[in-house]
Amino acid sequence: MSQYCTFALDGHVFGVPVSSVQEVLRSQDLTVVPLAPDEIAGLLNLRGQIVTMLELRARLGLPPREPDAPSVNVVVKSPDGSAVSLVVDEIGDVLAPSRDAFEAPPDTVPASIRSLVTRVCKLDTHLMLLLDTERAVTSEGMS
């Protein structure tokens, strides 16, 4: 049974496989990159390694976070081996739903999200959208 790290984003619950998560960071000093696309929140120094922070809301076409609203960094491994940090609203629990709880995403999921959400997991109280981390962190299709 796979385990998923969950986080909240604009009222949705997203999940990524625990195995792809390197670490979770609370507030960080970030360096803004002028002229960079909206999806790029900035750069952070992770023990000597420079990590690109992706604004997951912008990546998914969700409305931007309220100014001063708290955020959390979920650092995941990108396909090329470097680390990329996904900026999310709030970190959730680690869940291990059974395999048959998953379904293909329903048509009602907005198109902007559908491209990055591979599966939907039916939990007791809400749905968990399974994020395709590889696709989420690659620069393909970014504005």
Place this chain on the structure above:
Amino acid sequence: MDGLDEIIGEFLVESHENLDQLDRDLIALERDPSSSTLLASVFRTIHTIKGTSGFLAFSILESVTHVGESLLARLRDGELALTPGLTSLLLEVVDAVRSLLTNIEHTGAEGTETYDGLVARLAAVLDGELPEDPAAPEADEAADETDSDEPAEEPAEESEHDLPAPATLGVVPARTDAADVPDTAAAEEPAEGRRSVADSTIRVDVALLDSLMNLVGELVLTRNQMLQRVATREDVELARTTHRLNLVAGELQESVMKMRLQQIDTLWSKLPRVVRDLSVQLGKSVELDMRGKETELDKTILEAVRDPLTHLVRNSIDHGIEKPDVRTAQGKPAHGTLSMRAFHEGGQVNIEITDDGAGIDPARLRDKAVSKGLMDRETAARLSDHEAVNLIFTPGFSTAEGVTNVSGRGVGMDVVRTNIERIGGAIDLSSEPGSGTTVRIRIPLTLAIIPALVVSAAGHRFAIPQVNLLELVRLDAAQAATAIESVHGSPVYRLRGRLLPLVDLRETLDLPGVERETTYVAVLKADNQQYGLVVDDILDTEEIVVKPLGTHLRQLPLYAGATIMGDGAVALILDATALARRAGMTPEAELGTLAAHGADASEDAASLLLVELGDGRRAAIPVAAVDRLEEIERGRIERAGHHEVVQHRGQILPLVRLDHVLHGDAGHQGLSTLQVVVCRQGEQQAGVVVNAILDIVEATLDARTPLDSTGGDGSAVVSGHVTELVDIAQVFAGLPSGDRLAWSA
């Protein structure tokens, strides 16, 4: 002899490594006799040693490896099957080779032991096998035969491999026994306490070196931060510890950097062949003279200059050095000389490639630039000879009459420059028509840690590589108000008479603007063009560790990478060339900032320098006639005859008051400095004194009147003001002719 010693040294190091591999392979092979990859690897290793020993005339080594190789060939071809007996025979070969190598290392010769017994036994195996059909039992028998020859260790070995234990276990002691054979021991005895060649060097993965370099970089940054902190405290013990940290970090950085250094000879050693082949092909005679082969530079940089260097050498031979008959006709020796020189200077590596060939004619390059539409004739004429020959680095510039298959001088020169600049280097060409060309390349020693200037804009910190930096200028509000002017709507700063285009970092990066008390300008050089980068503050110079940006940011050319500052924050490294491009500076702008505008102007639109006269009138001077702008102190004005003159750049520059020419009131009597527009007509120069320089505009002179016939060319409406058009011929009319001026100078 040194060369040979070096070859033998390399041979020894390589062979020792190979032998260790051979031990492992043979033992693995015994466990898995069917593995053809292992057999091939063993065969290759022995074959390599055999080949090199034959080349170096080590005949005993050659004979031992030869029979070993034959046996392996038999195994490889499936004519023999590997048995433990054969394996120990092969291991004996390995030991014999090892002991021979030890002798060679210590005495320079193979020694007296000839290994005839071993060779004979191997030969017997080979001979005994040939007529027989069933390979496997024969091999065992052969091994048994040979065992009886050596009573001391072989029986032990024999009994070992009769045991059911894994074969590898049985073989290892046999090998150790073999190593104790008296001749081996005797050879090793005197070597006690001495490090063998194989032990004194180690091969390291370049990626590991890179990561080490990175870590050292971090350490250096941390040290920098420590040093800053400690300076403000009064803790003696801490200061002492930090001092030691400082020394250790410095030495460590140096050592790690040295590990990555390679002699330029690794690159140069290929050039004599290139030169020879090319000169034969082209029917030329060229002598190659190389100096500074031992100059060391970083491995990555070495890789980066490989292609540019080869290209330059080919160019020199193809286009620089003439054919022997042409050379003798010109009184030069029939054979040309291509000299290459490498040396360290100021933390950088200099490489010079000089040929004593035909050189490059600047006039031809000027013509070429005009015919290619890169600039107009006046701009081209204004270039110095040195600037003109460096046009060769402009993209799409070829002066070769016919591009040969060897190289077209110019075809790849822009690529050469791009490659050199990509690693933070610079390239410059100087040429004396008729006597030769010199290309100078300056490249940094290493890329990983570079000195940089840290600046700030809108609260962001940025690093600018020091190689791009020429100087820093600080202007207070009052100075900025007068010294920063507008040309064609773009701000420019007059830096010692030259117009320096300004690029505002805030504007370029789309950051919020600000009213500045003080203007800081970093004068940068990129792609041979200069510009001033306006920043909020200039912070410090620091050694920074360059880190690449993630894939998401690669499409932003403005940043050359990122670095971690002393306080742990990330700062972006600016790419000076990309900044200039983004700010709208084209490479052509380097060819004369002012004249570039003139070149753009179409027939009916004129490019005009707007000036103000004493009584508030405006006048316009055709930009094409303007050489440069100067500020001259009133005190420097002298008189020669009826003319006001000023000594300038070793010449006497006559001054013309534009007010006088246009019959106006001189309004600048009280000023201590004069604004001078240096104009040119033919060979003659004159300084036109005006009250203020306003702007450069492109104007269509439609609304035009011949109203003032006093000294101008009529009037027109320019930028909403009636402006008098200055007739340059009229300005020069009052001056003595060029000849007499030259004489008076």
